[in-house]
Amino acid sequence: MKRISILIGLAAMIAASCNDAKKEQKTKPNILVIYIDDLGYGDLSCYGATAVQTPHVDALAKGGMKFTDAHCSASTCTPSRYALLTGSYAFRSKAAILPGDAPLIIHPGQATLPSMLKDAGYVTGVIGKWHLGLGDGKPDWNTSIKPGPGEIGFDYSFLIPATPDRVPTVYVENSRVVNLDLKDPITIDYAHRVGNDPIGLEHPEMLKMQADSQHSGTIVNGISRIGFMKGGHQAYWRDEDFATVLNDQVTSFITQNKDKPFFLYYSLPSIHVPRSPNAKFVGATDMGPRGDDIVQMDWMTGEVMKTLKNLGLEANTLVIFSSDNGPVLNDGYADQAVQRLGDHRPAGIYKGGKYSAYEGGTRVPTITFWPGEIKQGESNALISQVDLFASLAQLVGQEVEPGKTVPDSKNVLPALLGQSMTGRETMVEESFTMSLRSGNWKYIAPAAGKTPEWLKNKDVPKGLQATPQLYNLEDDPGETHNLADQYPDEVQRLSGQLKEIMEE
């Protein structure tokens, strides 16, 4: 009798601990952020594109929540990434597009999304484009480059240090350049030419794509880059291999950590310039490299989802798919993006794109996918990527000091999970000026400075104007009728609110 009751007791204990483990798993889902570079609101077939098909991303939208008013926090890369990882708007630290040899702009000790998740028991990784600086001065690429992701909460990192169009054109894994031959050390300079390698300015005949003068520095893999680089030849990446090299890293990170809760920030270099898709995607669309790169990005996303599925992790992984800024066509290389665009509208019905203050600058495709937890649907909740911090903290049960460690991040978890259609009331959009969304009102502050020279002949409207702009997005999503003169009170209210946020 005694023996039986001991056995029953044991069985109950085992069942309870299994339940606990299940609960633990439930409250600690894996979190995968798939972050695309320069992908516009209209660039996916699930967002209305017809000139390019994106079946793998569409499958996420079909099985998850597709957002129609979700935003990166800025219309350029570094500021958006800064906000995503810190829960703080970039203007607070004056984060702007960085050169490839800039120091790390997130300070060790600062609250970050990965460190918060690490505190919650997650293994954390970043694979792909970084562009938040490395080191604390000019980095020495030939030693261990610190601080970097490892010092701000990431257990593992495999990076494209800045952008694909900037030197150094090498991968950095856990603070060291991959495949570096120390007999051929790396020197980087953004102001002066270093070394004797050919540069685009002098050797256009060596180039796969012609480039503007800013992109005419050192030639690597037949592509001239921003900046000058000496040495490191053995470590050079091949742009056409990004898809497989990075996806392989993702597969091994997920496989290695399949039994722990993990957070992976997968930051794809697609579809940023120089668009150089793998041969198997060349010609996949009629739009040239920009369209083909969208197809490659879709394939990469599909492969990652396959990995999750094969490992049985799909039901316990929250996937968040989005982009770091709106679309751009001509961004420095002659890749036919403008000429072969046809009827495709990279920002959909929205005006502007990358660099711009208009909606096309920050309103980006955003999908959350978590089978069994997120219902299929569409949401017009207003959300910003700066909100991921507070929202994911809520998901994993971590405390966030309100208004302190993450000043700008709002908990919009119910919206992200599709349980509520309400997101934020107001939201800042950063570009070369500042804008404020308040419901359907959009206020664009008069631009303090002038359009920078290199942006002047770009094909996107910048939204830079010396006088205030006010749009009602409900009737005028394309921001064509400036209502500032008609509604001076609204202009005053919104400019006052923006000032308050900025001075907080």
Ligand code: NG6
């Ligand atoms: C700009 C580059 C552009 C791109 C951008 C960063 C010039 C003329 N243009 O300065 O090509 O690299 O920086 O893009 O240099 S982002 O997506 O990382 O913000």
Ligand code: CA
């Ligand atoms: Ca970008």
